[in-house]
Amino acid sequence: MDDTDLRLDGNAAAGWLQEVFPFEMTLVRTTCSTCAAVEPLGDSHAYANAPGVVVRCRHCQSVLLRVARDPERYWCDLRGASCIEIRVAGPSPGAGAEPRHRG
Numbered sequence: 001m002d003d004t005d006l007r008l009d010g011n012a013a014a015g016w017l018q019e020v021f022p023f024e025m026t027l028v029r030t031t032c033s034t035c036a037a038v039e040p041l042g043d044s045h046a047y048a049n050a051p052g053v054v055v056r057c058r059h060c061q062s063v064l065l066r067v068a069r070d071p072e073r074y075w076c077d078l079r080g081a082s083c084i085e086i087r088v089a090g091p092s093p094g095a096g097a098e099p100r101h102r103g
Contacts (some may be wrong), residue, residue, distance in 0.1 A: 010044035012051045016067045017041075020074050029085040036082075041065075050073035 017025035027044030037059040044064055047054045052068030052075070066077040078084070091103060 004050050006047055008046045010040075010042040010046050010055055012046040012048050013041070013055050013067070016048075016053045016069075019069070020067060020076060023086055027087070030064055030081040031083040031085075032057040032060060032062055032064060033044060033080050033082040035060040038085075041084075 014024075014026050028039065028041050029038055030044070031038050035057060036090070037057055039058065041055065041064070043058060045056045045058050045061070047056070050068075052066060054066050055064045056062060056082070057064055060079050062080055064078075064080040068075045
């Protein structure tokens with residue numbers, strides 16, 4: 001058995017990531033810290049045969065992120081993604097709101 005037997009696409013990490021992040025993480029565009037490739041996280045390679053999930057760049061196989069948990073907490077390691085781009089559907093919270101003055 002080799003790594004390709006264990007490899008899934010990045011969508012396999014969706015359940016883990018949805019527990020931590022309030023948006024659809026498989027659509028988030030990640031920039032690999034190693035090779036600078038920019039791809040949706042769902043297009044990456046995921047390995048879920050551990051106590052957590054490891055997501056690797058599909059271009060250079062560097063680790064983009066790791067997520068693990070126990071009953072009381074989560075651990076998220078995003079150091080392999082130099083940037084994550086999260087697109088929003090509407091205006092940012094408070095956009096267009098009048099400033100409040102104290103006094």
